[in-house]
Amino acid sequence: MKPIRLLLAAVVGALLALPGATATAQNVQINGAGATFPYPIYSKWFAEYNKLHPEVAINYQSIGSGGGIRQLTNQTVFFGASDGPMTSEQQQAAAGRVLHLPTVLGGVVPVYNIPGVTGELKFTGTVIADIVLGKITKWNNGAIAALNPGVPLPDLDVTVAHRSDGSGTTYIFVDYLSKVSPEFKSKVGVATAVNWPVGVGGKGNEGVAGLVKQTPGSFGYVELIYAIQNKIPYGSVQNMDGEFVKSSLESVTAAASVAAKQMPKDFRVSITNAPGKGVYPISSFTWILLYESPSDKQRSKIMVDFMKWALTDGQKFAAELGYAPLPAEVVALEMEALKRIKV
Amino acid sequence: MKKTPSSRRSADDRGFRLGTGFFAFLVVLLVVGIFFELFRTSELSIRKFGFNFWRTTTWDPVAGQFGALPFIWGTLYSAILALVLSTPVALGIAIFLSELSPRVLRTPLTFLTELLAAIPSIVYGLWGIFVLVPVVRKLEIMTPDWLKKFPLFSGPPLGVGMLAAGLILAVMIIPFASSVSREVLKAVPATQREAAYALGATRWEAIQAALRFGRTGILGAIMLGFGRALGETMAVTMVIGNNPRISPSLFAAQHTMAAVIANEFTEADTDLYLSALVEIGLVLFVLTVIINAVSRFLIWSVSREVKVKVVATVAPPAPAEPEAPGAAA
Numbered sequence: 315m316k317p318i319r320l321l322l323a324a325v326v327g328a329l330l331a332l333p334g335a336t337a338t339a340q341n342v343q344i345n346g347a348g349a350t351f352p353y354p355i356y357s358k359w360f361a362e363y364n365k366l367h368p369e370v371a372i373n374y375q376s377i378g379s380g381g382g383i384r385q386l387t388n389q390t391v392f393f394g395a396s397d398g399p400m401t402s403e404q405q406q407a408a409a410g411r412v413l414h415l416p417t418v419l420g421g422v423v424p425v426y427n428i429p430g431v432t433g434e435l436k437f438t439g440t441v442i443a444d445i446v447l448g449k450i451t452k453w454n455n456g457a458i459a460a461l462n463p464g465v466p467l468p469d470l471d472v473t474v475a476h477r478s479d480g481s482g483t484t485y486i487f488v489d490y491l492s493k494v495s496p497e498f499k500s501k502v503g504v505a506t507a508v509n510w511p512v513g514v515g516g517k518g519n520e521g522v523a524g525l526v527k528q529t530p531g532s533f534g535y536v537e538l539i540y541a542i543q544n545k546i547p548y549g550s551v552q553n554m555d556g557e558f559v560k561s562s563l564e565s566v567t568a569a570a571s572v573a574a575k576q577m578p579k580d581f582r583v584s585i586t587n588a589p590g591k592g593v594y595p596i597s598s599f600t601w602i603l604l605y606e607s608p609s610d611k612q613r614s615k616i617m618v619d620f621m622k623w624a625l626t627d628g629q630k631f632a633a634e635l636g637y638a639p640l641p642a643e644v645v646a647l648e649m650e651a652l653k654r655i656k657v
Numbered sequence: 658m659k660k661t662p663s664s665r666r667s668a669d670d671r672g673f674r675l676g677t678g679f680f681a682f683l684v685v686l687l688v689v690g691i692f693f694e695l696f697r698t699s700e701l702s703i704r705k706f707g708f709n710f711w712r713t714t715t716w717d718p719v720a721g722q723f724g725a726l727p728f729i730w731g732t733l734y735s736a737i738l739a740l741v742l743s744t745p746v747a748l749g750i751a752i753f754l755s756e757l758s759p760r761v762l763r764t765p766l767t768f769l770t771e772l773l774a775a776i777p778s779i780v781y782g783l784w785g786i787f788v789l790v791p792v793v794r795k796l797e798i799m800t801p802d803w804l805k806k807f808p809l810f811s812g813p814p815l816g817v818g819m820l821a822a823g824l825i826l827a828v829m830i831i832p833f834a835s836s837v838s839r840e841v842l843k844a845v846p847a848t849q850r851e852a853a854y855a856l857g858a859t860r861w862e863a864i865q866a867a868l869r870f871g872r873t874g875i876l877g878a879i880m881l882g883f884g885r886a887l888g889e890t891m892a893v894t895m896v897i898g899n900n901p902r903i904s905p906s907l908f909a910a911q912h913t914m915a916a917v918i919a920n921e922f923t924e925a926d927t928d929l930y931l932s933a934l935v936e937i938g939l940v941l942f943v944l945t946v947i948i949n950a951v952s953r954f955l956i957w958s959v960s961r962e963v964k965v966k967v968v969a970t971v972a973p974p975a976p977a978e979p980e981a982p983g984a985a986a
Contacts, residue, residue: 480926515910521895
């Protein structure tokens, strides 16, 4: 009996102590929800920011971009986060003007598992589109062979692995393919979940990585960091200038620098298939979404301060977590845009 | 209690009856509430697609075209496959444990079987991805060409697909079917067996008699497992390949209703899309009700035939709920 009672006392004590401790140390709590892709860096940021400002606790739920936009619209959270910009309809549904603030960048890479091929394969956008459309069914297809002379491509069926869950990763990938292949655009289109003509679906980046790793002859797409972590070979992709570029933090940031030159005022820009030297074509921003004139001035002020910190000091945490930091031009534009938030 | 006036006793009784009746009524309220809410939230989709939702095969969020047939197909296919695979095993376990097992083995074996039910579904899924799927792929590669000509075994060897899903579901529902069947067999009166032995029956024949006696209960146990299989989500989505296309093949990647809700709910960005996903939940709910009704009828007709009453337990599976926020990667 005794140890049980002791344990009970300890549990009850802990339960009582917890909320008490947080209530005294943190006076402001801000809730946000949205994309899963930037979750690791966001949670790092919120933790680091909390070290600097112990009175502020920012709480982020990675429920998916679509969910984040929905909750922001319903004003159940203070800020949202998304891997794809809000559509015009979504903006109209929102309870005010929403500011899109790019935070970091990510790249999506084509991964494959071909027995006997360990090196890097070269792809063009149209070849990738034809593979996922089911038009290229064998690895020794002429179109792939022509890009990769000397690589011993086997007479093996291609198995396409895609995301089964709705995902910002899918959005970036199909956004790129729709730009380079009119056929893909008309047959599949752009969304976080699409009607794939062929292939098998894996849940999450890790699901697709698992499928590709295990299935000989498979082709899939994952965030760069997952390919590196799972040691899956990933290919280079031809950019608009005709170069074959491998995804890296530099080549992804390069895509954003080019985009910065014609950045629209609302930052709602797709940087897939961006022109320029050394640019990796399947790159994208991920955004934090804030209302421009919120009713809660106190929280708004804190969020603006947080964003300023994240865009400057916070950027140094990006690389170690596999994200490409924002180019300086974009940061400067965003600092200007933050003034639009009325606090 | 002796001294209690009868009026007070009846008041107590009435209170007790009202109390328990209220709890029983809560269940009814809950089921009706779930149905109503599913119906209300899927109204947009119901109005747009009508009955076509049940019989079309395109699921295209971009174009706003939603048809549930591939998911209905995949759900029923995987659950029936699991039933076919698990029933002999579950019955074997139940018979061994209740009739044949030495006493020393009985408790540990019972415990281990029931432990299967306690393993979280995500763990089954991970085991499926890393252990079961590679084995299934090897089996599929080994399949001789003449066999592959049958639609049931056609298609490339992916590993993930209907067969892997059926196998994992079978393992998951074995404990339900076997432990309830075991209880049913234990409840068969000893006189039944004694009578069989007295007539000179062998052990096998005596067991047959016991099985016959308890068959309504056993049928109920099997249907309980079937209900579980219909609603299972996480383990299935991890191994089935999540491809909404109808195929008769065991080797093909397919999809289920519960899996599509779990997969796509978080990112469903248009009202129609969300509504269509909720309608999938409604379809699953309705199918579950129908299947339960059919199994009740089966049990009823069997029990009427043998004129014995063994309580059959058929619990409805939990209707598919959207995944908890944050569960999706």
